[in-house]
Amino acid sequence: MSRPRPSLAQLVLESLPAAAVAVGVVAFWQFAVGHWRIPAYLLPSPAQVATALWDRRVVLGHALWVTARAAVAGLAAAAVIGTALAILFSQSRLVRTALYPYVLFLQTVPIVAIAPLLITWSGYGQRTVILVSAIISLFPILSNVTAGLLALDPNHRDLFRLYRAGRWPTLLRLRLPTAMGHLALGLRISCGLAVIGAIVGEFFVGRGSDFPGLGAVMDRWLAMGRTDALVAAVLLSSLLGLAMFAAINLLTDRLLGKYVQGTGD
């Protein structure tokens, strides 16, 4: 059965505890900065952060847009490449055992270690940022979709064997639809990683250019000691991650929802 959609009033009611926590944290933050006279270069007050956010709204708005574009492109590339590789992996155990260690390598190698290499190969531009974002988001999608392609219901597999469905009809009509729920899960895990990847990529790319992304402007403000603007950029980065997660949830619910519901067998 499909999940009933909660009403707006229910959503507001359910968001109240989290909103109350946020208000409490901000109030305590504002109080703590004043009470213990914490210098602004260490921790600016919420009011100072809000002022920095307003004053730099044009730069931050553009930076948010640039980073969001790179994160979405990185996630999309990871989804396409991850699904294509997963299909390849699902077709042969030999291919799986030959290539999987290298995919694991991609997951375990620290991204900050290969980012400078990627700049050497791909330059100080958005392409490198997208590349870093795609590499960091690839593994959860690849491993989840591969698991989905291989995790067939034995009865479904028998049904396709009974009617002598070949490799391609089985892939298109059974394996891929079965794996759609796993793709949705992989995308949900990877969407936060895509934002992290884009920002890490921008840190490095920003050091050799006037790249306008969030990571690059954060790196510049760090050097300038503008902690208020830095915190404003951090908040925007978190909001971007949340927005990506919400968008992916909505998209996967709409597009892949029918693949995820059970048969209730």
Next chain:
Amino acid sequence: MQPSPAAPISCRRVGVRFPGGRDVLTGVDLDVPAGGVVSLVGPSGCGKTTLLRCIAGLQQPTAGTIEPRPEAVAPGTLAYVFQEPALLPWLDAVHNVMLPLDLVGRGTPPARRAAAEHWLGEVGFGADDRAKHPGQLSGGMKMRVSLARALVTEPAILLLDEPFAALDDLLRTRLTELLLDLHARHPRTMVLVTHNIGEAILVGDEVCVLDGGRVGGRVGVDLPRPRLARSRGGAAFSRLYEGVSDMLAEAAR
């Protein structure tokens, strides 16, 4: 869609040894005449489902022969109803029933749809529910769709592996009557695996008891057709029930 003529099944000394070395079947001889129905009963783990899977070609016997050889008949000649409905959750009822025709590439898309709607009608599935997905259907409805899916290729041989085991008694009785009715209107060779002795007698021309990896006993069912669930009340039915029960008790010992 041309129905395949009912075909006889002949198993000769069929054996199955699992990779661990355990013999599940040790020499099954079983004959089902064209259009005939045999019910297979036996204790859990006696190899009923394994035999059915061998007849369907889903498992290779390690000894003996089975006719028709599954690989030698056209796809769609053999149909199998699983213990669970095993519907694809992303397809609605009509597309689930169309699936075998899509896979064997039989008929045009409109002809496939018409065949699916026809068989959904034959199993008593409401026209209003055809666009529903499995997650929106009850257990009984899903099993009707599963039956329609098995019948849509007009198979010569229908293999049923405890298809109603998970349903409540009332639903089970209704679907058994549906199966009897379908067989009366569209006779085809059937093998029914069941744990329910009453169901085995009601549906079968013969009840075979699997014991120790082979057919340990047979009871011919001489009840007149058409049969109804209420035929269970008669003296002849009780005599048959006792006969099969005694054989099963012997097999379980």
